[in-house]
Amino acid sequence: MAEPPGRPAPLIRFEGVTKSFGAARAVAGVDLDIAQGEFFCLLGPSGCGKTTLMRTLAGFETPDSGRILLDGADLAGVPAHRRPVNMMFQSYALFPHMSVEANIAFGLRQDGVPRAEIAERVAAIVRTVQIQGLEKRRPHQLSGGQKQRVALARALVKRPLVLLLDEPLAALDRKLREDTRFELKELQARLGLTFLMVTHDQDEAMAMADRIGVMEKGRLVQVGAPAEVYETPATRGVAAFVGDSTLIEGVAGAFDGAAARLRVRAALGASSPEFVVAAREAPAEGSAVTLALRPEKLRLWTEPPEAGTPNVLEAEVWDLGYLGDKTLVRLRLPGGGTVRVSRLNASRRPEAGLSAHQRAWIGFDPADAVLLTR
Numbered sequence: 001m002a003e004p005p006g007r008p009a010p011l012i013r014f015e016g017v018t019k020s021f022g023a024a025r026a027v028a029g030v031d032l033d034i035a036q037g038e039f040f041c042l043l044g045p046s047g048c049g050k051t052t053l054m055r056t057l058a059g060f061e062t063p064d065s066g067r068i069l070l071d072g073a074d075l076a077g078v079p080a081h082r083r084p085v086n087m088m089f090q091s092y093a094l095f096p097h098m099s100v101e102a103n104i105a106f107g108l109r110q111d112g113v114p115r116a117e118i119a120e121r122v123a124a125i126v127r128t129v130q131i132q133g134l135e136k137r138r139p140h141q142l143s144g145g146q147k148q149r150v151a152l153a154r155a156l157v158k159r160p161l162v163l164l165l166d167e168p169l170a171a172l173d174r175k176l177r178e179d180t181r182f183e184l185k186e187l188q189a190r191l192g193l194t195f196l197m198v199t200h201d202q203d204e205a206m207a208m209a210d211r212i213g214v215m216e217k218g219r220l221v222q223v224g225a226p227a228e229v230y231e232t233p234a235t236r237g238v239a240a241f242v243g244d245s246t247l248i249e250g251v252a253g254a255f256d257g258a259a260a261r262l263r264v265r266a267a268l269g270a271s272s273p274e275f276v277v278a279a280r281e282a283p284a285e286g287s288a289v290t291l292a293l294r295p296e297k298l299r300l301w302t303e304p305p306e307a308g309t310p311n312v313l314e315a316e317v318w319d320l321g322y323l324g325d326k327t328l329v330r331l332r333l334p335g336g337g338t339v340r341v342s343r344l345n346a347s348r349r350p351e352a353g354l355s356a357h358q359r360a361w362i363g364f365d366p367a368d369a370v371l372l373t374r
Contacts (some may be wrong), residue, residue: 009072011036011194012057012162019052026052028218029066039188039195041209043202045241049218050198054164057196059083071161084169086160090167092151094139101126101135104154109236125157129187145176153186156191163188165197169204181207202242206230211269214238235374239292245370246339248291250275257283261366264289268313268335274309277369290372295342297368300329301361302354312363315339318357 010033019027027049034040042050055061057068059080068075075083086107094103101122108118126132129149139147148168155163168184169177185208187284188195199205205212206226213223214237222234235241236247251275253263262279265272275291283289299305305312315331318338322345329341341362 010034010069011038011071012196012353013067013069014057014224015067015069017053017063017068018058019049019056019061019063025218027056027063029134030218032213032220032223034196035058037192037194039185039197039208039210041197041199041205041212043199043205043212043242044215045200048215049164050215053215054087054166054196054198057083057162058087058164084161085164086155086158086162087164087166088155088168090170092139092147094147094150094154099136099138099367100142100150101129103139103150104157107154107158117266121157121311125153127167128191129153129154144172145180148180150171152187156193157336160193162194162196165195167199167201168197169199177204184208201331206242212242214242231370233292233370233372236292236372239290239342239370239372244295244340244342245292246295248293248337250289250291251287252283252285252287254285255279257282257320262371264291265372266291268333268337272312272335275369276366277311277323278367279371283371283373287373290374291362292370293339294368295328295340295371297364298339298341299363300341300343301363302358305363309363310366311369312361313339314359314361317354317358317360319356320354329354329360331362 012034014030014032017027017030018025030053042053049174052061056063059075059078070084094107098106102196104122104125105118108121126135129194131146131153132150134142134146139150142150169180174178181204183250197208209226211223212226212229213220214229214236215221216237221240222229229238230243233242238243240247248268250264250266253265255262260278261276262282264275264277266275277291313333315333318330318332321328324345326345327343329343331339331341333339339362
């Protein structure tokens with residue numbers, strides 16, 4: 001596949017890669033390009049195929065069909081230990097009987113690197129990941145964050161073209177995990193390496209990745225920058241998995257091409273309100289559509305809004321969840337179902353005017369609903 005003039009060839013290319021385990025299809029015809037120096041994340045729920053796809057690049061799994069190219073070279077037949085990639089495992093997989101220094105140096109010794117060069121490279125990577133003073137300790141003497149840094153140093157010391165990260169922060173507590181996200185991103189940018197990360201944690205993907213590839217049932221259903229994936233999800237599955245969304249099923253109505261507005265008759269139990277949403281193209285009138293509504297995009301009133309306000313529904317406050325920086329309000333709709341509204345806590349008395357079972361009104365701007373047809 002030739003590249004368009006002026007566009008550099010990708011460092012990593014998956015071409016129609018498939019992989020099955022017995023009758024179960026883990027990866028189904030994935031095509032994907034990853035650029036040199038990119039921090040790319042494969043995101044999806046457990047069992048969607050993201051780890052299997054990464055393991056085919058590492059050489060731990062062999063595709064049933066398709067090709068994987070690394071820096072223009074076909075990896076077919078190249079054993080895992082001969083590929084210029086290194087993987088940091090979720091469990092860290094440190095050797096318990098070895099010191100930190102020996103753990104980091106292990107791969108270099110296996111490759112027959114001279115002793116003086118090993119010492120120099122280990123010392124350099126220890127400084128890079130900031131674990132000076134821990135070289136003589138054993139893994140059981142380290143905290144979770146320190147173990148994570150040692151595993152990272154061991155993966156980086158061999159200077160791979162690509163670093164593969166399998167749920168790299170899963171074993172850390174929440175505060176350390178949040179801090180480490182930015183450290184990893186900063187380190188990747190400083191080293192100029194290509195990182196390919198697998199995670200089911202959408203917050204990790206959004207905070208760290210240059211681009212995200214969302215997988216569903218072995219297929220890559222959307223690739224884009226974090227803001228693109230969040231604001232314009234391609235499928236119902238992406239809208240439900242990436243961030244929080246209320247999904248409202250409906251039927252497409254009349255389309256006003258001049259105003260780029262589509263009327264949608266929502267199916268809300270016994271109620272069938274009509275909404276107006278922004279749409280670049282009109283689905284067939286009468287076809288099934290879904291509206292994805294993000295909690296932070298919804299407005300909430302405790303008194304009826306002004307006449308003519310678009311897309312308003314009367315509801316009942318069900319409960320309130322105080323989350324520190326915001327409050328999540330769940331409301332019951334008259335025809336059944338619930339909707340979630342997120343409100344920032346700008347004062348020390350959050351949501352003082354709301355209580356359970358209270359009448360309320362919710363609404364959204366036509367541009368803030370995402371129209372989904374698949």
